[in-house]
Amino acid sequence: MTVSNTLSSRPAGILRRFGAMVYDGFVVAAVLFIAALPLPVLDQLASGEAWALAIKRVYLLGACFAYLGGFWVHGGQTIGMKAWRLHLLRDDGHRLRWKDAFWRFTVSCLSLAALGLGFFWVFVDPHRRTWHDHLSHTYIAKVESA
Template sequence: MVQRRLTQLDSTWPAALPRRLGAMIYDGFLVAAIWIGITVAHVAFFRFVLGQNAEEIGVGALEVWSLRVLLVLSAIAFFTFSWTRGGMTLGMQTWRLRVQTVDGYTITPLQSVVRCLTAWLSLAALGLGYWWVLFDGERRSWPDIASNTRTVVLPKR
């Protein structure tokens, strides 16, 4: 994948915590909708393609773990697609945020996966990875630091 040079580099500034949280909530609803669709398709597959009885679905380890893997991979795919394409998810567009490399390019798929995995860790640590923005001089979160990226605010149009 070819990284693209982003625009408006001189008129951006580091994103503060409230704006990041707003985008995270918005994107959380989008990911939940994706997960609902995947769960419905997963249940339908086991019920109608494999012919399991309704009472048996979700009982075995195969059903449980395959769904968990699909949910995690779909979230990573959603964020990776959005961030590598233009640096923004739909929630980030609403809050005028963009993820970019330190020198102003779109991020790579590897940086995106690192951001996703670090985001899970940040949330699991009671949000400490995001609260870090309040203490870091450059307003970086743990996902920003781990992936060598920046989350910036775009100016109003």
């Protein structure tokens, strides 16, 4: 089922994307705070083991993915995207699947690790798409005003 009938044909603007990222950054911080509550137990059980650190990192990345991926798959909007009237879709106009969300999240993390270069790609791309937009075959559209 496509949802493009309520969306603008123009790609989402850079300021809107940034605003949504800031909003979602606060929500992700809260998610990570709550997700980190049980981690001291792991610290006591493993006391500085390298594998425990790896498990913690994967667990916290999983918590971030659960928030972002869940909202992307079930509705196409995170809390920040909803506030800034943005909607995430696949290139064919359909909602994301978990596979699409996984690739988008993974490449987003790589973009951040590359000092944000993948995010700054919107300044070069004629369709204002980031690396993770391209590689996950998704795009962000502006929601039309009612």
